[in-house]
Amino acid sequence: MSGTAFASAMPRTVVVFSIELAVFDEEALAGAARVRAREDGLDDEAWASMRSGISDDLVMLLDPGLIADAGFEILQSTCEVCEVNEANEHAVDQR
Secondary structure, three states: OOOOHHHHHOOOOOOOOOOOOOOOHHHHHHHHHHHHHHHOOHHHHHHHHOOOOOHHHHHHHHHEEEEOOOEEEEOOOOOOOEEOOOOOOOOEEEE
């Protein structure tokens, strides 16, 4: 049996992990994501063409994909952005 066939036949546990966070400095977030994109081999122009907003910044920073020897990989990541007007706690969805 090949290593690939063995790996695909092994049972796995799929876990959904959710996180709610508050962004208080969108410029700092964008800058950190730009630095991470550079570390991943993307130049500023390529990153800018892929980036559509803070949701992409968060995915760039929080989704490392496969981490060597950690025993897991992130299969999919998404980010939904909701702006909250703190005066009346009204959220505006910005998917």
